[in-house]
Amino acid sequence: MRAHGSVAIAVLLPDVLGTYSDAGNAVVLAQRLRWRGVAAEIVDVTAGTVPPTGCDLYVIGGGEDTAEYVAADWLARHDGLRTALAERAVSLAVCAGLQIFGRVMTDRAGVEHAGLGLLDLVSSPGARRTVGESVSVSTLPGVGRVTGFHNHGGVTLLGPDALPFAHTERGPGNHPGTRVEGAVSRPTADAATGPGIVATYLHGPVLARNPALADHLLARALGAPLPPLDPDRLPDMAALRATYLG
Amino acid sequence: MNVVGTGRGPTIRFRVAVTAGRLAAEVSRRLGCGGGSVIGGRVAHRLCPDVLTRLAAGRTSVLVTGTNGKTTTSHLVAAALRDRGPVAHNASGSNMLDGAVGALMATPRSRLCVLEVDELHLGPVLDAVRPAVLVLLNLSRDQLDRVSEVRQTARTVESVLARHPDTVVVANADDPLVVSAAGSSPHVVWVAAGAGWEADTRTCPTCGHQVSRRTNGLRAVSWWCDHCGLHRPCPAWWWTPADEPGGFVVHHRDVAAVTVVSGLPGRVNRSNTTIALAAADAVGTDPASAAPHVARVRSVAGRYDRVAWEDRLVRSVLVKNPAGWGEALDVLAGARPVLLVVNAREADGRDVSWLWDLPVDVLRGRVVAVAGERAADLGVRLSYAGIPHHSHPDPLVALAALPAGEVDAVANYTAFRDLRRSLAGPARPRRPGGGTGHPRPAPEVPPPGPPGPAEPAGPDSGRRRCAPTVP
Structure with missing residues (x-):
């Protein structure tokens, strides 16, 4: 938390990776803090700026292929940010963000683009585009079933140093050959507290559909669990969850 | 066969x-199948x-394509040309190849033809019809689950246009994706038609680097890419507001200005009208003589119609994607209660993540109801934005929660169709319950009003001093 008591949530490159509305994840995080009386600010980190390295939470979203490589190059040029993501902050990386946080992204021409290497995973073009609703069960404590929408051309395989974020119940995951959804950077036993990365292919935005995941990230960033939220704040949430999980 | x-x-x-x-x-038709x-x-x-090639041979054709505004603009172009005789027109919005064939068969003796064409089916129709004019309105994300990414659409349009160097392209200078698609064509008539949606062109469609914009406080009036040099071309056509209600003035850099009193609301339809007059001009119709005909278009395939339901007067607007929602919220600017209806069937796009890109702040202070198969997604989105609302999957139940009087309804594709059908049907008893309720009352005091009109367009002082802009 920053000195003046406000939690800083950075949206990385909303101008480059804004195709799938994942910046909504930051709105969810900030509002869930404010509803509990915790001040929060959202910082849009656009390509023309020097990225802040002291934010509590970082979110990064999905985008088209060209934009993805531009974003990866930009992130690789900012060492301080990379260190913050690797060691200090809690981060949510979605879709292209997941691929960029991995080790290697291979494009359709077979060219390998370096990722940030924050997660032990590699991505390459799939035989066909992966599109559709997905339901999975998270490995993170207290998060439970998660819902979201897949829409990507690449497929991803995890290495030994990354763990699944979730196991799919129905619908697609990272790769047609596995039932793995997303990735997390640390052993799940330790993941209830402290910094780390949660990565997923799920849009929706994922935190709008899965409030328990939002609270998991916030608890890690604050170092303590948050009090429960008055359900009247989100009168439509039960119907939303029933729409996708029923 | x-x-x-x-x-x-x-x-x-x-x-x-x-x-x-x-x-x-x-x-x-006789079987009632449409x-x-x-x-x-x-x-x-x-x-x-090759039936379409043969049907189109010898006619002067205008094709209208783009993500949003195809149906409205094609109606405006058809109205502009009607003085010159019958016009073949796929007025119902059947905008793939079969619909074009159907429209031309239905009006065999017309010398003129106006066809709206789905941007993803442009190639076969353009190759067959060989139009005098192609109108390219805008390109933005639309049904990401079904359509590949919008930059790919722009590249496809560009490659189709390369096969037709004789076609005059009437294109929107304010949309970088349009400029990237049409810029290589030898005959382009640029129109300052505005681009309320910038989320797909924050980076350059040609090279992927950041696009710079200069604004007049509300909207971009100039844009350019420092890396590859793509920039807003000089428009030949633009519009400015006029004093009379609904009126605006269409300008061309070489022709006398024409005043139009539009039958359609909103900034987006002024731009559509300007593009329609530019297209008419490109096939030899005098814009001044076309303007009164264009002004008589007041409703387009159900869009903007007012329908009475119980003690409410509902004006419904169709939107299909986030750019369209942005324009609709501008069209509806005012303090009236608003009903938003969202479905997610195949024709609508299965993924409604884009609800999070909507400029929902304009709803603040209005009485809002959400409905449709994805009412809950929209409701959650509004709650996170701090906008109280009623919600119920059934649009009529949600509508019944709004106060009597004028109501604006915004709905996406299948939701719009179903809503119009429901509104036309017999009034039903209201079903209490079933919705998510309404924990906090909507404010009863009307808000101070919509954002005021943009300041009048000044001359562009971007990179090149030439470009009038959308106000």
Whole structure:
């Protein structure tokens, strides 16, 4: 938390990776803090700026292929940010963000683009585009079933140093050959507290559909669990969850 | 299909195809299966693969494509040309190849033809019709689950245009994706038609680097890419507000200005009208004589209609994607209660993540109800934005929660169709319960009003001093 008591949530490159509305994840995080009386600010980190390295939470979203490589190059040029993501902050990386946080992204021409290497995973073009609703069960404590929408051309395989974020119940995951959804950077036993990365292919935005995941990230960033939220704040949430999980 | 032997020659095949197509359309109409133009077109096309080329031969054609505004703009172009005789027009919005065939079969003797064409089906239609003019309105994300990414659409349009160097392209100078697609064509008439949606062009469609914009406080009035040099071209056409209600003035850099009193609301329709007059001009119709005809277009395939339901007067607007929602919220600017209806069937796009890109702040202070199969997604989105609302999946139940009087309804594709059907049906008893309730009352005091009109357009002082802008 920053000195003046406000939690800083950075949206990385909303101008480059804004195709799938994942910046909504930051709105969810900030509002869930404010509803509990915790001040929060959202910082849009656009390509023309020097990225802040002291934010509590970082979110990064999905985008088209060209934009993805531009974003990866930009992130690789900012060492301080990379260190913050690797060691200090809690981060949510979605879709292209997941691929960029991995080790290697291979494009359709077979060219390998370096990722940030924050997660032990590699991505390459799939035989066909992966599109559709997905339901999975998270490995993170207290998060439970998660819902979201897949829409990507690449497929991803995890290495030994990354763990699944979730196991799919129905619908697609990272790769047609596995039932793995997303990735997390640390052993799940330790993941209830402290910094780390949660990565997923799920849009929706994922935190709008899965409030328990939002609270998991916030608890890690604050170092303590948050009090429960008055359900009247989100009168439509039960119907939303029933729409996708029923 | 061996009705037509291959040895009998294409002319007989063509005649048989058209006759069979008309018959199929007539049967479809009589069976109450819709207008019949698509099925008729499909039959004729199956029997004679080059039927569209033959039907279009000898006519002067205007094609209208882009993500948003195709149906409205094609109606405006057709109205602008109608003084010159009958116009073949796929007025119902059947905008793929079969619909084009159906429209031309239905109006065989017209010398003029206006066709809206789905941007993803432009190639075959453009190749067959060889139009005098192609209107390219805008390109933005639309149904990301079904359509590949929008930059790919721009590249496809560009490659189609490369095959038709003689076609005049009337194109929106304010949309970088449009400029990237049309910029290489030898004959482009640029129109300052505005671009309220910038989320797909924050980076350059050509090279992927950041696009710079200069604004007049509300909207971009100039844009350029420092890396590859793509920039806003000089528009030949633009519009400015006029004093009379609904009025605006269409300007061309070489022609006398024309005042239009529009029958359609909102900034987006002023831009559509300007583009329609530019297209009419490109096929030799005087914009001044076309303007009164264009002004008589007041409702387009149900859009902007006012329908009475119980003690409410509902004006419904169709939107299909986030750019369209942004424009609709501008069209509806005011303090009236608003009903938002969202479905997520195949025709709508299955993923509603884009709800999070909507400029929902304009709803603040209005009485809002959400409905449709994805009412809950929209409701959650509004709650996170701090906007109280009623919600219920059934649009009529949600509508009943709004106060009597004028109501604006915004709905996406299948939701719009279903809403119009429901509004036309007999009034039903309201079903209490079932919705998510309404924990906090909506404010009763009307808000101070919509954001005021933009300041009048000044001359552009971006990179090149030439460009009038959308106010």
